[in-house]
Amino acid sequence: MDAPARLALTGGGYRAGRFLDLLARLPGLFEVTGVLARSDATAAAVAARGLPVHRDLDGLLRAAPELVLVSVPAAAAPGLVRDLVGRGAAVLTETPPAAGLAGLRELWELHERVQVAEQYLLxxxxxxxxxxxxxxxxxxxxxxxxxxxxxxxxxxxxxxxxxxxxxxxxxxxxxxxxxxxxxxxxxxxxxxxxxxxxxxxxxxxxxxxxxxxxxxxxxxxxxxxxxxxxxxxxxxxxxxxxxxxxxxxxxxxxxxxxxxxxxxxxxxxxxxxxxxxxxxxxxxxxxxxxxxxxLNDEEIALAGLLQRAAAWARGEGPGPYPLAEAAQDQLLALAVGESLATGGPVTTGVEAWGRA
Missing domain, CATH: 3.30.360 (Dihydrodipicolinate Reductase; domain 2)
Known part of the structure; x- marks a missing residue:
């Protein structure tokens, strides 16, 4: 990538802060075009970093980011990702991409415009x-x-x-x-x-x-x-x-x-x-x-993930972690919880991403 990748971010929690810290240390690779901050506390924290603050998605996307990083709780992520994709954005969403199986199935309809920020293999x-x-x-x-x-x-x-x-x-x-x-x-x-x-x-x-x-x-x-x-x-x-x-x-x-x-x-x-x-x-x-x-080891992994995601959003390479992979990861994780709850073994089914 010749010019810095233009990234926007949604969310104001711990993980969002970690991403913003990392992006600030890689100014030649990334430019943060803005952060969606729906609470006053988040808006103040973002403004203290010297970054543009937006209160709605239309404002966030007006700066034409090439990629939007969604860093919100898993229960809220599918709805926000759907809104962003509906506005034409390419999305990198945090892990897990959805809290439950219904959310994973809902997200799968959008898989061509969504990658997942799973960094551990990196x-x-x-x-x-x-x-x-x-x-x-x-x-x-x-x-x-x-x-x-x-x-x-x-x-x-x-x-x-x-x-x-x-x-x-x-x-x-x-x-x-x-x-x-x-x-x-x-x-x-x-x-x-x-x-x-x-x-x-x-x-x-x-x-x-x-x-x-x-x-x-x-x-x-x-x-x-x-x-x-x-x-x-x-x-x-x-x-x-x-x-x-x-x-x-x-x-x-x-x-x-x-x-x-x-x-x-x-x-x-x-x-x-x-x-x-x-x-x-x-x-x-x-x-x-x-x-x-x-950078520490996790930051090295996240930097590599962000670079691959930006290249994918530009049409210059494959995505870093497709939704199909992250959805299957979460399906197995949910099976662990189900086995604990029932006290017996659970066998996972083959979902839409396994038939694609």
């Missing part, structure tokens, strides 16, 4: 792992274990590593509650060290054809430093456990290698704190395209 280490899986280093992928993030994000990782489409999946879930200290929240260190009840949900996914997945998530695990994040991908010729890769290279040789991270700014390195690249056996398998912007 995290540097996940992208590196997926690249190795796609090379066939593990043979045929057969199972995935994800213990790092919640529901639709986790099912995105599971489906991405296994290469799953939208066929039936048998989901069985259970939950337990136990004490856990939680010293960090979205606002930073809380100053609290006392354990509080937290729920751990474990779910198994039987995909058929010998393929399966395990979901293991404890409330607040995404940012709780007392719980590690874990990804395991197993295949017919080996496995990846976080950054360790074990594989069979011939009938008598098992090799163990690692995904290595090159991080600048340590000790006397004066380049500044940045991810440079991830390598595997001497070859770079992921390079940070935003060296110098000092």
């Amino acid at each position: 995290f540097p280490h996940q992208a590196a792992r997926r690249a190795l899986v796609r090379r066939g280093l593990l043979g045929t992928p057969t199972s995935v274990q994800v213990s790092s993030t919640q529901l639709h994000h986790a099912t995105s990782l599971i489906r991405g590593f296994l290469g799953l489409g939208a066929g039936p999946v048998r989901v069985t879930a259970s939950a337990t509650t136990s004490p856990l200290a939680d010293p960090i929240d979205r606002g930073g260190w809380t100053g609290r060290a006392e354990p509080r009840p937290r729920t751990t949900t474990i779910a198994t996914f039987d995909v058929g054809d010998g393929r399966s997945a395990l979901y293991d998530f404890t409330d607040t695990q995404t940012r709780n430093p007392l719980r590690t994040r874990r990804t395991v991908v197993r295949g017919s010729l080996g496995e990846i456990v976080d950054d360790t890769v074990v594989r069979l290279v011939d009938a008598r040789t098992v090799v163990t290698s690692r995904i290595e991270r090159r991080q600048t700014g340590h000790h006397q390195d004066v380049q500044g704190a940045d991810l440079d690249h991830l390598s595997f056996e001497g070859e770079a398998v992921f390079r940070n395209p935003h060296v110098g912007a000092r």
